[in-house]
């Protein structure tokens with residue numbers, strides 16, 4: 084399994100308190116990693132650093148065969164990695180315009196953007212919401228729009244911060260279903276969670292974070308996956 | 320009583336007949352104030368954004384400074400600028416005193432702190448996630464800044480309108496550095512204040528009506544715009 088990106092020596096203190104201290108974190112291509120940890124353990128902070136949104140005190144990034152400092156890595160991380168907030172933020176515009184945002188930033192033509200947006204909304208079963216105003220959507224719908232808005236850009240890595248927290252069961256299942264399909268498309272995903280069986284079955288790796296340190300890294304056993312998958316099916 | 324009545328009728332006649340002097344005064348007022356706001360706003364908005372979104376040394380001191388400058392009387396700014404621009408002052412070489420350019424500079428100084436303070440409040444109310452979302456979806460910082468401005472557009476428009484409202488009606492600074500010269504630097508407030516005392520009642524009333532109509536329509540425009548926004552959230 085080839086490595087996609089390697090982070091080394093991640094350290095960050097906020098307000099004088101050491102929040103994260105991680106020696107080594109490797110993300111493999113086409114894999115789904117589950118990061119679990121209690122509230123306040125540092126999951127969100129880690130994701131923001133990984134996606135180039137938050138500057139750590141120290142870090143070394145190994146990406147595309149190059150060893151990079153934060154300064155060199157930041158623009159690449161911002162370009163290639165998408166971070167999805169715990170509560171996704173949708174712009175004050177229609178659903179279709181939200182989904183189109185990233186494509187326009189890449190300078191794509193209006194025609195090609197419209198076509199891709201149509202397909203993407205179709206993919207996520209959101210076509211009926213295309214012209215709705217984004218601020219009017221329910222939490223679950225917002226999450227799915229945000230996922231679609233990210234997927235359309237085909238990022239090399241997608242960081243999902245508790246994508247199913249505070250959702251009812253149906254919304255959880257719909258989101259889990261989209262994640263499953265993302266995974267099948269070979270998109271590399273890292274998901275954080277502090278509970279929930281909803282996404283467990285998607286994970287190839289399980290990583291546990293406690294007080295800003297990674298404590299367990301383990302590949303998820305096939306048998307366990309099947310068990311979890313069955314559990315998920317049964318609860319459906 | 321009949322004096323006021325007669326003057327009012329004369330005022331509307333002045334306005335409607337397209338009296339050259341009065342329309343000159345009105346257009347000077349607007350061109351000076353609009354120029355000042357157009358020049359001050361971009362810089363003020365960028366500064367307000369930095370003050371709201373980034374940590375840097377002296378940030379708090381700067382915010383406090385702008386909040387203080389917001390309440391400095393126009394006439395004090397006028398006096399300071401007068402001393403700077405007067406022939407023996409450090410900027411006397413520029414020969415700007417008693418020109419409309421001096422009035423524009425004065426109004427820029429006057430509106431800038433208000434623009435920064437109000438835009439700062441608008442940006443502070445903005446959601447940090449909006450910025451992060453724009454960046455993570457591949458927007459360059461400049462583009463993300465415009466996206467953020469769009470998200471808080473109501474607050475920013477309110478700031479710009481308030482800034483314009485402050486300078487279009489201020490008199491102290493325009494009088495000091497403009498000098499109320501007919502055909503050159505006489506604007507609505509200086510004309511009302513200085514010419515009315517010479518018995519030009521009709522002109523004063525006419526100009527007052529213009530200011531009133533302007534502020535009414537600005538306010539109506541804003542509430543219409545914001546009303547549309549509220550429906551959506």
Ligand SMILES: Nc1ncnc2c1ncn2[C@@H]1O[C@H](COP(=O)(O)OP(=O)(O)OP(=O)(O)O)[C@@H](O)[C@H]1O
Nearest residue numbers: 097098102120121122123124125126127128129277
């Ligand atoms: N700007 C900040 N200043 C000071 N401390 C912060 C700041 N941001 C986060 N922290 C602290 O860092 C720790 C990790 O926060 P983080 O949001 O990464 O946790 P989390 O694992 O995502 O928690 P949750 O499951 O509740 O989302 C917490 O103790 C939090 O209080």
Ligand SMILES: [Mg+2]
Nearest residue numbers: 126127169244
């Ligand atoms: Mg979190």
